[in-house]
Amino acid sequence: xxxxxxxxxxxxxxxxxxxxxxxxxxxxxSANSCASDAAAIRGKLVYQKxxxxxxxxxxxxxxxxxxxxxxxxSQLGKSEDVMRxxxxxxxxxxxxxxLNENEITDVIEYMKYIDKVARESNYNGSPIAAIxxxxxxx
Amino acid sequence: MHxxxxxNEIHHDAVQLNYGISLxxxxxxxxxxxxxxxxxxxxxxxxxxxFGLAGGIQYVVPLWMKDSFPFTRLRPLHVSLxxxxxxxxxxGGIYYYLPRIVKRxxxxxxxxxxxxxxxxxxVLTITVGYFxxxxxxxxxxxxxxxxxxxxxxxxxxxxxxxxxxxxxxxGKWPVYLWMWSVGLIFFAFTFLESxxxxxxxxxxxxxxxxxxxxxxxxxxxxxxxxxxxxxxxFLMEKISGKTSxxxxxxTFFFFFLGLTNLMFxxxxxxxxxxxxxxxxxxxxxxxxxxxxxxxxxxxxxxSTVSEINRYGNINSFRFxxxxxxxxxLNLILAILISVPAINLHTHGTHFxxxxxxxxxIGINTMILMxxxxxxxxxxxxxxxxIKVSAGFWICNISLLIFWxxxxxxxxxxxxxxxxxxxQDILSRQIPWFFTIAISGFLxxxxxxxxxxxxxxxxxxx
Numbered sequence: 128x129x130x131x132x133x134x135x136x137x138x139x140x141x142x143x144x145x146x147x148x149x150x151x152x153x154x155x156x157s158a159n160s161c162a163s164d165a166a167a168i169r170g171k172l173v174y175q176k177x178x179x180x181x182x183x184x185x186x187x188x189x190x191x192x193x194x195x196x197x198x199x200x201s202q203l204g205k206s207e208d209v210m211r212x213x214x215x216x217x218x219x220x221x222x223x224x225x226l227n228e229n230e231i232t233d234v235i236e237y238m239k240y241i242d243k244v245a246r247e248s249n250y251n252g253s254p255i256a257a258i259x260x261x262x263x264x265x
Numbered sequence: 266m267h268x269x270x271x272x273n274e275i276h277h278d279a280v281q282l283n284y285g286i287s288l289x290x291x292x293x294x295x296x297x298x299x300x301x302x303x304x305x306x307x308x309x310x311x312x313x314x315x316f317g318l319a320g321g322i323q324y325v326v327p328l329w330m331k332d333s334f335p336f337t338r339l340r341p342l343h344v345s346l347x348x349x350x351x352x353x354x355x356x357g358g359i360y361y362y363l364p365r366i367v368k369r370x371x372x373x374x375x376x377x378x379x380x381x382x383x384x385x386x387x388v389l390t391i392t393v394g395y396f397x398x399x400x401x402x403x404x405x406x407x408x409x410x411x412x413x414x415x416x417x418x419x420x421x422x423x424x425x426x427x428x429x430x431x432x433x434x435x436g437k438w439p440v441y442l443w444m445w446s447v448g449l450i451f452f453a454f455t456f457l458e459s460x461x462x463x464x465x466x467x468x469x470x471x472x473x474x475x476x477x478x479x480x481x482x483x484x485x486x487x488x489x490x491x492x493x494x495x496x497x498x499f500l501m502e503k504i505s506g507k508t509s510x511x512x513x514x515x516t517f518f519f520f521f522l523g524l525t526n527l528m529f530x531x532x533x534x535x536x537x538x539x540x541x542x543x544x545x546x547x548x549x550x551x552x553x554x555x556x557x558x559x560x561x562x563x564x565x566x567x568s569t570v571s572e573i574n575r576y577g578n579i580n581s582f583r584f585x586x587x588x589x590x591x592x593x594l595n596l597i598l599a600i601l602i603s604v605p606a607i608n609l610h611t612h613g614t615h616f617x618x619x620x621x622x623x624x625x626i627g628i629n630t631m632i633l634m635x636x637x638x639x640x641x642x643x644x645x646x647x648x649x650x651i652k653v654s655a656g657f658w659i660c661n662i663s664l665l666i667f668w669x670x671x672x673x674x675x676x677x678x679x680x681x682x683x684x685x686x687x688q689d690i691l692s693r694q695i696p697w698f699f700t701i702a703i704s705g706f707l708x709x710x711x712x713x714x715x716x717x718x719x720x721x722x723x724x725x726x
Binding site: 131134135138141142145146149150152153154155156157160161162168171172175176177178179180181182184185186187188189190191192193194195217219220222223240241244247248 | 327340
């Protein structure tokens with residue numbers, strides 16, 4: 128085995144070890160990070176089924192046409208009813224997605240779950256709050 | 266297969282390009298396969314640009330096709346087709362160059378056609394699915410996960426064909442063979458990783474799920490960068506006529522640093538995800554290097570190429586030079602958005618889009634266009650140079666306006682985020698979205714000019 132192959136194999140081993148750590152200990156999060164509610168898990172799949180990520184972000188990841196949703200459930204004026212109305216009738220920019228009642232309920236439960244995790248980590252969807260996030264974790 | 270037998274099977278069409286550059290590119294049995302890949306890639310690029318333009322218009326005119334063909338369909342169509350362009354053009358280039366590098370025919374042209382058939386089937390299925398609003402996957406890979414099996418299967422076919430061919434190469438591997446090999450392997454790995462979400466252990470923890478999604482996608486971008494940059498190194502070697510750079514110790518040092526970036530620098534996508542802070546720290550340390558490395562190599566390569574060689578393959582050279590400039594611009598942006606204190610403000614804004622567009626269009630597309638034109642100019646026909654030149658300038662100037670407008674839109678959001686409502690921020694960004702749509706349209710026109718020229722020459726062959 129030549130030197131280049133040795134470097135390649137060594138890097139690959141480091142990468143696999145790092146990946147294993149990321150898959151487990153590095154991403155455990157808090158006790159609330161794991162969804163225990165079946166409705167929230169279903170809601171995540173509904174979120175994917177309608178490709179909500181094309182326009183919305185969760186933890187800053189997703190499209191930018193619609194607002195960040197990480198803490199939308201606990202923001203002023205964004206009650207469950209308001210969220211239900213958005214999902215049912217759309218907005219000036221958001222199309223009517225024709226979700227059924229169960230799907231709407233599941234998405235709301237998913238939003239509540241994300242909100243709980245985000246709030247716990249002091250993230251409120253704006254960069255200013257995110258500054259505190261890592262400070263608190265450290 | 267014995268080399269002499271191989272020689273009998275191919276038609277030697279050694280071409281002496283202008284200005285004395287000796288560039289032997291004999292015709293291969295697999296050339297039709299390679300050119301079919303390249304043609305399909307061009308169709309995907311044009312279709313992807315059209316959907317991107319339509320999405321840009323929806324930013325400015327929200328009611329336009331809002332319910333009949335919403336942004337939720339336009340965006341994945343745009344993204345998936347443009348990514349397909351990059352992969353397919355890079356794969357077509359590899360199919361074209363590899364037998365010439367190895368001096369042996371492709372291991373199996375039949376496997377190559379199987380690869381193409383499965384690719385075409387997956388592109389058509391996914392595109393029709395997106396048109397119909399059938400999703401179920403994740404951002405950038407929105408198709409139902411079962412279709413991932415199609416992608417995985419054609420990639421395995423490609424891996425078999427590639428490695429069965431390249432193992433016959435005699436002597437030390439030049440850097441581009443390393444880059445292609447690593448790119449191909451890591452795409453397979455990261456694609457599998459991107460589908461881990463179907464397992465509840467990964468899916469049901471939002472922190473784990475989000476982090477791994479971006480780990481996979483971040484490294485997947487690195488994998489296609491390896492394929493594209495490998496192509497750039499091959500072109501550089503052929504245009505300059507110098508082989509030393511692709512075997513140089515310094516080049517390999519930078520290649521391995523690039524590989525380290527592919528493996529570990531994805532974390533800047535997830536700085537604000539509440540995972541371990543180690544992920545951020547590792548990423549921050551490593552992410553400072555990647556584009557700087559390549560920019561450095563290309564910069565030094567350029568300084569060694571003589572004027573005559575530059576003009577000998579002028580169109581390819583121009584596109585590689587444009588990629589140089591885009592590397593420089595994206596290098597600055599990449600460094601800035603990788604600094605955690607700055608990332609907190611730029612993350613979730615169009616700064617990220619500017620970085621993505623600068624990389625996929627400015628760097629990847631310019632290099633792949635150089636490759637397409639290089640393959641075209643293997644034949645001594647230059648009658649479309651003016652059109653290619655016009656297209657080149659239209660594309661690059663419009664892309665610069667596009668890129669700067671994205672930065673301004675991102676800057677506006679980063680200022681007002683947390684202070685104004687989303688709708689108010691959007692209304693302040695509208696003039697810049699308008700500029701983005703117009704410059705996107707001009708880019709499409711420029712690209713049509715270039716592609717039309719390439720296709721015109723091919724149709725005459």
